[in-house]
Amino acid sequence: MRERLTGRQAEIVDAARELLEAGGPEAVTMRAIAESLGIQAPSLYKHFPDKEALESALVAAGFVEQAEAFVAASRSRNPLTALARAYRSWATAHPHLYLLMTSRPLERDRLPEGVEAAAAAPIVKACGGDADRARAAWAFAHGMTSLELADRFPPDADLDAAWRSGIDALRAPHATQPRSTT
């Protein structure tokens, strides 16, 4: 959505989000959304062309929230640790939305202008301006989070320790061999 949502659209997205967070993705049906607004399913198509567009609006809202959390965390001393904590805790607070945001290919034209950069900037800064290292750190955080949400780690794994180990390693570019840094 390049342009802002109308009031009614925002209500619809809110309803969808409540269903999503309460009952997971398969609870988000057009009929259920409509019912929780007291209308009929086909009426939703007066506000969104299809379900995918509605979900894109949901995802976009998630990105904005997440970016805000990142910016807040980056104001900490020890920003990398704070960012990691923020990343993990936002995702575990909204697991279904996080999954929705990360599972499907990104439609950049439906995102508010600049969110992507706004979310990325604090990470790059925390990595001393090294964009490649920042991407690696982002991937690490996303990987930890997504594996945790998908219940992939063995039950006896110490996730806090794994986070610390990764953050420690990724913090300072420790210059083993000189390489292009983009």
Add this chain to the structure above:
Amino acid sequence: MRERLTGRQAEIVDAARELLEAGGPEAVTMRAIAESLGIQAPSLYKHFPDKEALESALVAAGFVEQAEAFVAASRSRNPLTALARAYRSWATAHPHLYLLMTSRPLERDRLPEGVEAAAAAPIVKACGGDADRARAAWAFAHGMTSLELADRFPPDADLDAAWRSGIDALRAPHATQPRSTT
């Protein structure tokens, strides 16, 4: 699936896999699977209790293949780099199956005994036995892969450089502070 698949089950899984790799997840319908075997959809229920069980078998087959690729890669000198390459290339060769394998929570009782450990062992070994660091490395690889498949990196990002940066950082536990290593 704790017990081995019957021949017919294996044929069904193969058909499903072909549909998945050719047309993505929404191409994998019970009717399409049945048609590509020359039977009717309800007949599939003589072999699998429901679609989810069928997909679990698909996922299990994927894990076995992936584990084999890891074991092969770990025989390289420079095993961490080889493992990362193997991880990325297996996933990009089978993107839909990889997504299916990683998106839903893992049902361990449907996996062949020991695959999980078999896939994890080479990574732990490549990380000098540090299990937390191995989990961090795994998360990094999964994160890079999943963000790449979901088209999350900006178009100008140098993914090879990001991979190198992460691997360099994660290779040796470089002992900043002493902490429990599980």
Add this chain to the structure above:
DNA sequence: CACTTTAGGCTAACGACGTTAGCTCGTCAA
């Protein structure tokens, strides 16, 4: 050999889903 069980097909049908077509009705500008 006669009989029964069972594996593995089939058709018909159900309910939930996303979606379309087409109607109605109230609000508001010209």
Add this chain to the structure above:
DNA sequence: TTGACGAGCTAACGTCGTTAGCCTAAAGTG
């Protein structure tokens, strides 16, 4: 007063996963 339009409605379609129930050929079994 009238016309446009925003926003609701009902009815219905096609697709999906799935169930119920039938049929037939092969495999045991007395």
